[in-house]
Amino acid sequence: MGEFNFYDIYIPTxxxxxxxxxxxxxxxxxxxxxxxxxxxVILPSLFNLCVYIMLVMLVHGIFLFFGI
Structure with missing residues (x-):
């Protein structure tokens, strides 16, 4: 993965x-x-968790595509 250096504070990607x-x-x-x-939607909390995980995967794919 990697990290960003922001004034000597390392922030994970x-x-x-x-x-x-x-x-x-x-x-x-x-x-x-x-x-x-x-x-x-029958189980809203599970649905919300799945939507959030899909959004994290989407953002991660975008970061990989652009090489950030």
Whole structure:
């Protein structure tokens, strides 16, 4: 993986990816809440966890594609 050096503080790349995925999750949250509220999702907490993991994988793939 790697890390970023920010004024002699090493920040893991996966931490930045997880934070970016969380921001995306919060921005797209109303879409998930609409699906949950309308009855399309049976287990909301498991669904939310899976969506977040997919977003982390998506952000990680983008980081790998661009070589960051």
């Amino acid at each position: 996966l931490l930045l990816q997880a934070i970016l995925a969380y921001v995306l999750y919060r921005v797209l949250g109303p879409v998930w809440q609409f699906l949950i509220a309308s009855g399309w």
